[in-house]
Amino acid sequence: MKKFWIISELFHPDEVSTGYVMTRLAQKLSHEVDIGVICGPIHDLKILTSKDKLEDEIQVLRTGFRISGSKKLPVRLFNIFFLCIAISMKVLIHTRKGDKVIMVTNPPILVPFLSFLKKIKNFELNIIVHDVFPENAIAVGILKKSSIISKFLKFLYNKSYQTSKKLVVVGEDMLDVFKEKIGDREIPMKVITNWADHLQIYPLPNQSISSYYNKNLDDKVVLQFAGNIGRVQGLEQLFDLMIKVNNQNFSIMMIGNGAFQPLLYQKKLDHDLDHIHFCGEKPRDEQITFLNACHISIITLHQGMFGLGVPSKVYNVLAAGKPILYLGDRDSEISRYIKEYDVGWSFSWEQEDEIIQFFEDLSLEFLPKFGVKGKNSRRLAEEKFNESLILDTYSNFLQN
Structure with a gap:
């Protein structure tokens, strides 16, 4: 009997988006097929409790190699490289001919590793694409587009993706990117988005925003950025645009952590951006509370990230019934949601004057308009980004 294997750096009880998605997928498949998981060690031992146990039918094999918490890029690359070797060794040992391997592109270095192992072990490789490397590294300036390294990596990854049996991408814009990457290969591809936890995350209309942050924000429009504060x-x-805005009617609350937080915090101090507040990281089980602690949710992607990733937080923002202010490339996945379903406002980075004017005009008198878009957000989460429907789509596509 063929065995299914899920390969991911992160897995339960780690609740970072990729870990959570792959855990729920494993739980779904465990009721239908023989499944195992090969993953990295538990990232945050503090979240492991006696109740954090998966169903007995899921075999979880963890590597012993642990990534350090350093934010320095060379150290992180070194750690990820050796983690990928450790994961690959377990794949080499435990998979058999004909097994179905389902991997997610995190960490990205794992993609060519498993593509190579597929040729040795003759398993079926299915790839769930959350991030597109090396194009995302090129977009944020880590790699130069014209460099020999970039060209080699694009060739290597394109060839690696072309060895897959099936490909899952998380957006229509990403599908366009992959049609070009795989060329004339007849590889089944399907857009399967992440989902909203709409039963656990929902609007809390009576929640006090001021009480949550322990600040007097009653006369402010409160915008919130929640997630990784990184390069992409x-x-x-x-922040550069905020320097040019002159409006005391709003505040921005930054929830999360990441490599760019020190730089942004220094920019806040240097330019007296007193209306921007850094609130630190919050645990996943507090999402319903902190996602409701705003009037508008900010979601951004670096210029040039079209088709290279969809922030998973967007779905629970919709579930919380919040309108979205999206800043990123035109016609990207989130921009399409906003235009098609009227769940917020979308600007490209080139629309600098329009973005500044949006912030200049923010006022509590527009709360009714925010409410209409928020109701549209909640409806979209319930009807289109339903977890049960999306996991069924995954199961049908990967098994058939």
Whole structure:
């Protein structure tokens, strides 16, 4: 009997988006097929409790190699490389001919590793694409587009993707990118988005925003950025625009952590951006509370990230019934949601004057308009981004 294997750096009880998605997929498949998981060690031991146990039918094999918490890029690359070797060794040992391997592109270095192992072990390789490397590294300036390294990596990854049996991408814009990457290969591809936890995350209309942050914000429009404060988000450009805005009617609450937080915090101090507040990281089980602690949710992607990723947080923002302010490439996945379903506002980074004017005009008198878009957000989460429907789509596509 063929065995299914899920390969991911992160897995239960880690609740970072990729870990959560792959855990729920494993739980879904475990009721239908023989399944095992090969993953990295538990990232945050503090979240492991006696109740955090998966069903007995899921075999979980973890590597012993642990990634350090360093934010320095060379150290992170070194750690990820050796983690991928450790995961690959377990794949080499435990998979058999004909097994179905389902991997997610995190960490990205794992893609060519498993593509190579597929030729040795003759398993079926199915890839769930959350991030597109090396194009995302080129977009944020880590790699130069014209460099020999970039060209080699694009060739290597395109060839690796072309060895897959099936490909899952998380957006229509990403599908366009992959049609070009795989060329004339007849590989089944399907857009399967992430989902909203709409039963656990929902609007809390009576929640006090001021009480949550322990600040007097009653006379402010409160915008919130929640998530990784890293390179691909393009937040430095947002902060540069805030320097040009003259409006005391709003505040921005930054929830999360990441490599760019020190730089952004220094920019806040240097330019007296007193209306921007850094609130630190929040645990996943507090999502319903902190996602409701705003009037508008900010979602950003660095310029040039079209088709290279969809922030998974967007779905629970919709579930919380919040309108979205999206700043990123034109016609990207989130921009399409906003235009098609009227769940917020979308600007490209080139629309600098329009973005500044949007912030200049923010006022509590527009709360009714925010409410209409928020109701549209909640409806979209319930009807289109339903977890049960999306996991069924995954199961049908990967098994058939």
